[in-house]
Structures are given as C-alpha cells and as structure tokens.
Amino acid sequence: MTLDQLHLLFFKNYEEASLTFSSGINCFVGDNGSGKTNLLDAIHYLALTKSAFASADAQAVKQGADFFVVKGKFTPAPLAKPETIQVSLRAGQKKIITHDKQPYLRLADHIGRYPAVLISPYDTDLIREGSEERRRYFDSLQSQLDHEFLELLIQYNGLLRQRNFTLKQGDGSRGFDALYLQTLDDQLAPLGEQLSQLRAEFLTQFIPVFQRHYAQLADGHEAVVLDYKSQLPGQNFRHLLLANERRDRALQRSTTGPHRDDFVFLMDGLPVKSYGSQGQQKSFAIALKLAQFELLAGRPQPVGEPPAKPLLLLDDIFDRLDDKRIARLLQLVANHTFGQVFLTDTNLARTDQALAGVGSDIRRFRVQAGSVTTL
Known part of the structure; x- marks a missing residue:
C-alpha cells in the first residue's frame, strides 16, 4: 500500500499544499515550527480519521478559516486502482470522511483499511x-x-x-x-x-x-x-x-x-x-x-492479495534518538522491513547522510512556514 498524493486546504498552518510522493522514503526538511509534523498529522488523519497530536478536530483548522480538507490518493496494492480518501470538517458541523467521493456511513468502516504507524518524540507519554x-x-x-x-x-x-x-x-x-x-x-x-x-x-x-x-x-x-x-x-x-x-x-x-x-x-x-x-x-x-x-x-489479506505494509511515519527521530536506536530503525528500512516511509528532520545534510546506504527511492521536500517545495 502506498500514499501517492496528498492535498491540503486550510489544514493547520497550510493554506493549500499539494504533494506527490515516492513509494519509498519521503523526507520533509525544515526548521522547527515550519509545518513538517503537520504533514505527518495529515497522513494520520487519512489513515485513522483523527489527529495524532490534538484531541479536538477543530484545532486542525487554519487560523482565520472555518473548514479544512485533507485529501489523499492511495494505491492499496500493486496494479490496483487508486482510491481517494478525503477528510473534511466545517466549523459547527460533523466531520466527513469519503472514499472515492462516497461518504462512510460510519467512521468505523474506515478503520484498518489504510494502516499507519507513527514513531514520535511523544511516544514515551505511553x-x-x-x-x-x-x-x-x-x-x-x-x-x-x-x-x-x-x-x-x-x-x-x-x-x-x-x-x-x-x-x-x-x-x-x-x-x-x-x-x-x-x-x-x-x-x-x-x-x-x-x-x-x-x-x-x-x-x-x-x-x-x-x-x-x-x-x-x-x-x-x-x-x-x-x-x-x-x-x-x-x-x-x-x-x-x-x-x-x-x-x-x-x-x-x-x-x-x-x-x-x-x-x-x-x-x-x-x-x-x-x-x-x-x-x-x-x-x-x-x-x-x-x-x-x-x-x-x-494481518490477513483477501485471497490473492500481497501483505499490505502500513505507512511508517517518523517524526524528528534524528534530533530525539541516539545513534544506536536510529541505526536500528535505518537497518530495518534498508532490509525492506517497512514499506513507504515519511520522515521529518531539520537538517538535510544529516538526513542524506543517514539514508545514504538505505538503497530506496528517496524524495525530499523543503518545508517553510506552511509551504512545501520538492528538492
């Protein structure tokens, strides 16, 4: 399973952003507070219908706006038809999740279809x-x-x-x-x-x-x-x-x-x-x-379908983890234990050095004050 495209509208500090991803590793690089983690949170919304960091959906609406939209295009399996998931919220109304433009009758029907795992500095809160x-x-x-x-x-x-x-x-x-x-x-x-x-x-x-x-x-x-x-x-x-x-x-x-x-x-x-x-x-x-x-x-898949690896979201690991734990994670990446990876960092040179021996397709994005450009 891969997330191929992401589009944001009035989400957190983004007025609008559109990104096309690699099926391997995607790096969001920028200063603290620029919006790197918000991109991971947008992906988390697509996977689990809620924020990984905020308890209230209203906190995801950009200041001065009255709604947000997060839209993503997934390929659930090789050669499968892409599927579009959209999460939207308008102030004072109920959050809406759609699959190929059709709203879910219940949010529970979405859970588990596009799994994701987030590793972040806040994990020790557990x-x-x-x-x-x-x-x-x-x-x-x-x-x-x-x-x-x-x-x-x-x-x-x-x-x-x-x-x-x-x-x-x-x-x-x-x-x-x-x-x-x-x-x-x-x-x-x-x-x-x-x-x-x-x-x-x-x-x-x-x-x-x-x-x-x-x-x-x-x-x-x-x-x-x-x-x-x-x-x-x-x-x-x-x-x-x-x-x-x-x-x-x-x-x-x-x-x-x-x-x-x-x-x-x-x-x-x-x-x-x-x-x-x-x-x-x-x-x-x-x-x-x-x-x-x-x-x-x-987890079991329908007959004839390959295992669907979850999206792996790595937030700020190079700043917050020691070399030994980073090396272990990167070893798993290099061994193709993981599928598609999204990570954030403040230092592009450090990211490139850490990923030099990974051998995956890598796409880099520069994040600056709520805007994203491909490097």
Whole structure:
C-alpha cells in the first residue's frame, strides 16, 4: 500500500499544499515550527480519521478559516486502482470522511483499511502518562486488527456514556431512573467481559513480538513485560456493577469495568515509568511501535492479495534518538522491513547522510512556514 498524493486546504498552518510522493522514503526538511509534523498529522488523519497530536478536530483548522480538507490518493496494492480518501470538517458541523467521493456511513468502516504507524518524540507519554493514554493506544491498534473488537468497543462506550449520564440524574431521590440503570447494566456486562477477554487474548500475541524488538534495540540486557490489569478476569461484571452501584451514584460515574483497565510496563520486574532510564523508556516505546507495525503488516489479506505494509511515519527521530536506536530503525528500512516511509528532520545534510546506504527511492521536500517545495 502506498500514499501517492496528498492535498491540503486550510489544514493547520497550510493554506493549500499539494504533494506527490515516492513509494519509498519521503523526507520533509525544515526548521522547527515550519509545518513538517503537520504533514505527518495529515497522513494520520487519512489513515485513522483523527489527529495524532490534538484531541479536538477543530484545532486542525487554519487560523482565520472555518473548514479544512485533507485529501489523499492511495494505491492499496500493486496494479490496483487508486482510491481517494478525503477528510473534511466545517466549523459547527460533523466531520466527513469519503472514499472515492462516497461518504462512510460510519467512521468505523474506515478503520484498518489504510494502516499507519507513527514513531514520535511523544511516544514515551505511553509510559509516563496515565492509564487512559495506554488504553487509547492499545484500543486503536486492536481496532485496526480486529473489527469485532472495534464494534464491541463502540457499543460498550455508547452504553457507558448513557450509564454515566443516568448516574448524574438526581441524587437518588428525584430524577434518577434505577430501572433504566439496571437495563443498561444488563447490556453493558456481557460487552465488558468480551472486551476484557479480547484484550487479554491480543496481548498473548503482541507481547512476544514486542519483547523480541526490545531485545534487538537494547541488546537483551533487560527483561521487559506488559502486565494487563483488569478488574474483570474471574469476576462476574454484572455483580461488580451491582456491588459498586452506591459508590457510582455518589461519584456520578462508573468506577468499574474495562474502561478502567491499565497496561503496566515492567522492566526486570519494576515499573519502567519509575525505574527505567530515559534511554530505556525510548527503547521500550519504539519496541511497542515496531511490534505494532509487524502485527499490522502481518494481518490477513483477501485471497490473492500481497501483505499490505502500513505507512511508517517518523517524526524528528534524528534530533530525539541516539545513534544506536536510529541505526536500528535505518537497518530495518534498508532490509525492506517497512514499506513507504515519511520522515521529518531539520537538517538535510544529516538526513542524506543517514539514508545514504538505505538503497530506496528517496524524495525530499523543503518545508517553510506552511509551504512545501520538492528538492
């Protein structure tokens, strides 16, 4: 799979830009703040319908404009017909995603069709931040791999929102619908148990791949583990909801369930967050992303179609990673482990030197204050 063309209109600091890409490596070179990372984020929008960096889509609209458009032309497989994906948002309206000009009825139908993996300086947030960051990461990955999981997650989150809204209605004496809460719990319980089970099953597949990549990055000096923390295994979720109902009503939110799960990152039995060095945390985060790439690249394809490697987005790695970790990534690039690559850097000479032995078709772009030219 390749992204052949990208067109932006009023996206972040771009008024308009059109780019045609190499099927190999594409380098965006420019000063900090020029808009290099925004190009990667535009590609992320095409792949996953949302920003990799901002929580609100409205933040992607260029200042002074009232809408944005990101359009890309993909070739899903060799000799296949190109497909055009467009993401657009107008102020005060719903975001629209189209495939060959036909809008998706549900955004979920798009997830997983054009996979992408981003390696950025913010990846260590997965280690340092709270459980919500880790749940979001693993849910996004698993959703691209397994549509059953995605459908369950959508249903569960919808019911959870209704449950939390119900808990906020009144103080127990007025406006509170206890019967409706029981009905929601009856529907929520089996979905939550299935989600927890699918997460646990997924990790049995993910962990060995992750551990192998970490060993290659860190020369196998530390033993790393992902520990899935959930309240549900061995428990009846419906009973847990009932047991916690009084507390939930007092706090006006649901305090138990898979939306409270966490993924604990350990190194030699100790939390990486507290005991891992900065370098170890970076290796841990990169190993997570390399395992993500491998699983996405190896997912089953329709009969007769070759494996579809995800797009690889590398943000600012030459500035933020040491030579050893950069060398490992470039070795994988040179070995054609990855397919199409997009990377950002501030120094063209450094980029050229790093990629000198890669042997792929390389296209370079100069980014300056929201404008892009081919070098």
